[in-house]
Amino acid sequence: MTDLIHKTGARAGTEDARMPPPGITAMIPCYNEIDCVERAYQEIQTEVGKYDDVELLFIDDGSTDGTLDAIKGFAAVDPRVKYISFARNFGLEAAFSAGFKYASKAWTVQFDADLQSPPHEIHRLVAKAMEGYDVVFAVRENRRDPWYRKLGTWAHQTIARRWLGIELPQGASVFRIVRTSVARKVVDSRLSTPYFIATAPLIGARYTTLPTEHHPRVDGVGKWNLRKLFPHAIELFVGFSxxxxxxxxxxxxxxxxxxxxxxxxxxxxxxxxxxxxxxxxxxxxxxxxxxxxxxxxxxxxxxxxAIGVPRYQIREANIPIRADEALYGHETPYVVAEVWENVS
Known part of the structure; x- marks a missing residue:
């Protein structure tokens, strides 16, 4: 199986390829994933735990089904578990934006709580990143999703690349490893549309893609449907062309x-x-x-x-957070003023 599908930018020298495994934040956005979150925690922490310097950062996107309580249970017994809980459902883009901002390790791996992208593939993503890339996007082989999702992803990425001149890594998914400092540049770019896979090439990040396994969802219900996919594509088209x-x-x-x-x-x-x-x-x-x-x-x-309009508001967390991103301001536990000194 070919490791490399697409790349931009020059590769780093051989010294980068010999770098030791980095500090890793495993970032897991969750929205009403009570049926999946226990299994996700167990499998992700097993694979991430093979590295020395790690944390598991759960972003609860305003869940109403007990997902946050389950995450708090993990944090009570595992000091590596950190969490942020939004005041309401702000969407996946807001969730990963917060995750990249508050990740404390040099590299961040974004997982899905449904585990359709198996956590054991993290090791191949890490190895590829160590060759000198800032971002490695997983491309789902034999994708196990409904036909309309597969067709929709292919169609809107193809239109964006071929017709609208938008640079995109074809087939890229949200399962990815990103240099955290670069990810913060992306989410702080304040573009009109927080579309990560289009913004990363725009700022000059060195990226590549890697084919990875893809499994059908075992538990819970998928959150993406045609009603969400169409506006998502329009945001890409208008936001970047x-x-x-x-x-x-x-x-x-x-x-x-x-x-x-x-x-x-x-x-x-x-x-x-x-x-x-x-x-x-x-x-x-x-x-x-x-x-x-x-x-x-x-x-x-x-x-x-609208620079002053926040993408999200945080109701509670067990890590330092910015006062302006906390729903209750300084009344919220763990609020700090000097956020970058605490989370970078």
Whole structure:
């Protein structure tokens, strides 16, 4: 099996390839994963525990089913277990953004609580990263997901790469190892869309992909569906390319020119009322499409301007957290002012 599918940037020298295993944060975002979280903890800590300097950082994304209580149980008996619990469900992007920000080790491995990407593959990701990469994305071999998820991922990544000129590692998943300092640059970039696999190449991170095993979900219910996948793709397209806007402007210009010709023909009595009506309908649809896309770009600009709006708020944690990211401010346990001195 070929280890390398795609890469950018120069590889580091042979000295990097001989580096000892690094300090590792195993970051596990969770949202209503009570059926999976016990098994996830056991299997992840078994594999991560083979390294000397590790922590397990659970990000509870506002779960309502007892997931947080289970995580607290792990922390009570295992000092390596750290957790952050959001005030509500803020989404996966917010969860991994917090995880990268508060990871205390030099490297962070992002896992899924459903264990569809088996934890034992971490060792191959670490070995690949030690060859001189900042990010190694796992590519799921023989992906065991519903057909619409596989088709949706392939379609939106292909459109982004080939049509919109967005640099993406094809097939990259959220199972990945990232140099923590680089990950923080990504999540602190304050782009309109926190789309990690598109932002990492944008800032110049050296990345590659690695084929890894993929298993079907054993317990619990998947959180992704078509209702979430479509907006996720639109966020990528609008957040990282202006080509959709350029295309629609060209289409609008063509519609205006066509409308002028049709109007002239109608005044000359060369077209029926039905033809004129159909032409007006097409022009209205093009205008509506243009307004919709422009509105999405305006939202993008507003997000960039809204620097003071937090991506998430933390209700509780067992590690130092920033006061401005704590729902109850300084009343929240473990709140500190000098966050980077405490978590870097």
């Amino acid at each position: 202006f080509r959709p806007l350029a295309w629609l402007i060209g289409l609008s210009a063509a519609a205006v020119a066509g409308g002028a010709v049709i109007s002239a023909l109608a005044l000359a009595g060369q077209l029926s009322q039905l033809a004129v009506g159909l032409a007006a309908l097409v022009t209205s649809l093009v205008t509506l499409m243009l307004l919709t896309v422009v509105a999405r770009y305006l939202v993008r600009v507003m997000r960039v301007q």
